[in-house]
Amino acid sequence: MTGQSESRIQSRWKGNAVSSSDVLIIGAGAIGSAVAYYCTQQGLDVTVVEAGKPAGETSSKGEGHVRISDKTLAPEIELAQYSLSLYRDELSEQADYWDYQLRGGVMVSSTDASLESLHSTIAKQRQLGIEVEMLDVQQLRELEPALTAEVAGGALYPDDARLAPPKMVTRLLELAQQTGARLHTQTRVTGFLRDGERVTGVQTSRGDFSAGAVVNAGGPWSGQVAKLAGAYVPVEPRRGYVLVTEATEPRVFHEVSAAEYLDTVSSSEADLQGSAVIEALPSREILLGSSRERMGFSAEGGKAAVDLITRNAQTLFPFLQDVQIVGSRFGFRPYSPDHLPIIGPDAAVEGLWNATGHEGAGAGLAAGSGKLLAQVLSGSPPDLNLAPFSPARFISRGERG
Ligand SMILES: Cc1cc2nc3c(=O)[nH]c(=O)nc-3n(C[C@H](O)[C@H](O)[C@H](O)COP(=O)(O)OP(=O)(O)OC[C@H]3O[C@@H](n4cnc5c(N)ncnc54)[C@H](O)[C@@H]3O)c2cc1C
Structure with a gap:
């Protein structure tokens, strides 16, 4: 041929x-x-x-967040904004084919220290052109009523979206x-x-x-x-797990992440890392993410990642303790150093x-x-x-x- x-x-x-x-x-x-x-x-x-x-x-194997909120490097922010604009405008006729939804991203800090760190990230992101609104506890609760009581504050990124990859x-x-x-x-x-x-x-x-x-x-x-x-x-593989719950009543309304997720994304650690990233699907199942570890293309030893994701998700949204996890999957992110x-x-x-x-x-x-x-x-x-x-x-x- x-x-x-x-x-x-x-x-x-x-x-x-x-x-x-x-x-x-x-x-x-x-x-x-x-x-x-x-x-x-x-x-x-x-x-x-x-x-x-x-x-x-x-x-x-992953989730479908189309995010600006987790970007902190100027060139990637520019690329993410460009890409987001294509999904929103030029490709808008395709939105239904891939379940595109502009839902906004909510970043949640559980402690004062985490909130302080989120504030400094946001200051940098704003300088680089990201639109973001600070949220106090009450505003957070209005957007996501099922969140844990242990919150110090957070932020809303109105441009965050999702799709089905x-x-x-x-x-x-x-x-x-x-x-x-x-x-x-x-x-x-x-x-x-x-x-x-x-x-x-x-x-x-x-x-x-x-x-x-x-x-x-x-x-x-x-x-x-x-x-x-x-x-x-x-490029190296960076393994990541995601868990899927049974279908539930709608209780998660945005792309919701613990603020620590920002550190996990930018880290270059090879060891297991994880922080809560929660996304409700149109099918009303909830995707619980995620973990990161560099261990080649190994399929061994996922239990620690699954346990970590479960713990993190239930801490952020306590109602998940009563929701059954019906599946898990892992994939290898193409990690660039x-x-x-x-x-x-x-x-x-x-x-x-x-x-x-x-x-x-x-x-x-x-x-x-x-x-x-x-x-x-x-x-x-x-x-x-x-x-x-x-x-x-x-x-x-x-x-x-
Ligand atoms: C747990 C997890 C959560 C994630 N969450 C998100 C998220 O919320 N939002 C987001 O944007 N991204 C997310 N990602 C990342 C996203 O999934 C990846 O960045 C993206 O899928 C990479 O796409 P790709 O086309 O580069 O790689 P792939 O989808 O792996 O495609 C590469 C293809 O190349 C083929 N191939 C390889 N070698 C050969 C060969 N020799 N000959 C022919 N074909 C070959 C493979 O078979 C494969 O199909 C997540 C990933 C994981 C694992």
């Missing part, structure tokens, strides 16, 4: 020549599907190869296919085709595919995928592009990441400066492994 599309676009972006209209995307998760959709919107000829099935990995993947791929994209499932990339140093396609378990540009959207496996091409992408996604042309291997490293925010950041990468692949200037996300930043720091 060899892609027959002719190269027809000649353009340059920051010195990286894009000399083809045909793009092959490795991975059909949230990121690969968003890249595929936006590439077709740019008129590019798109092939997606997926080792398993669409949204078969991380993108069906697997449904988003399905719909984005459907739209891409309606515009000509080809999707090959059960097709694992095992190597790369080359013309000299340049990548010109992939070898897979189902034959070779040629392409003018290859996008590595392999999620937590993107480091391994890059290695096959002789490239370096320092500096907590910023990796988006753009590979630093060392011409013809290879990366769209990965979104860790615990890939569903929320998918639309923005996909659109920006599609813009540069088609030779248009991107709506945002992609320099902070450049894969080259790790090479220039001498972190090449």
Whole structure:
């Protein structure tokens, strides 16, 4: 199987020549599907190869928060705001397909010390353009009456939303296919085709595919995928659990998190971390998240994470002690060592592009990441400066492994 599309676009972006209209995307998760959709919107000829099935990995294992509230790094805030605006406006016709809801995020501090730390985070976030309202105990209680009595204060982030990531993947791929994209499932990339140093396609378990540009959207496996091409992408799996309750009466009305969640997200610790992140689904089940630990792709020893999540959730919402937990699942977030996604042309291997490293925010950041990468692949200037996300930043720091 060899892609027959002719190269027809000649353009340059920051010195990286894009000399083809045909793009092959490795991975059909949230990121690969968003890249595929936006590439077709740019008129590019798109092939997606997926080792398993669409949204078969991380993108069906997590929650669906589309958040601005947990962002503290300027480039990620810019990307999150851009992505949020796409879900809210440009993609609004798709909202029902993926259960998009703009519900607002509530951050809860249980102690004075935690509240003080939340205040300083908020001061920084406001400087970086995030809209957030401080809440006293009474206001918190009005928004979330079922919260624990042990609260010191909190904040409301009106722009926080949610969606169902697997449904988003399905719909984005459907739209891409309606515009000509080809999707090959059960097709694992095992190597790369080359013309000299340049990548010109992939070898897979189902034959070779040629392409003018290859996008590595392999999620937590993107480091391994890059290695096959002789490239370096320092993404590692960061395991996370989520629990699901039985359906209940509506008692959680926003995307609710303990303020400590901000520390968990930005931490680089390998050991088990967890803080409460609670989300009610349209089906009236409640998702209880989450944990973080770096232990490779191990499926061993999840009990500690499950116990921690249960404890944290019941502390924040005591009524959950009487609600049955009916399921748990875990996935591997694509962890990037500096907590910023990796988006753009590979630093060392011409013809290879990366769209990965979104860790615990890939569903929320998918639309923005996909659109920006599609813009540069088609030779248009991107709506945002992609320099902070450049894969080259790790090479220039001498972190090449
Ligand atoms: C517990 C938990 C909670 C989370 N909560 C949220 C949240 O609330 N909001 C949010 O925005 N994000 C959340 N996330 C993070 C989010 O799920 C991820 O950032 C996102 O799913 C990453 O998408 P991806 O497309 O990069 O990776 P994936 O969904 O893993 O997709 C990568 C795909 O690449 C394929 N692949 C890999 N290697 C190959 C190969 N050699 N050949 C072909 N195909 C290959 C894989 O099969 C896979 O399907 C959470 C994650 C977890 C685990």
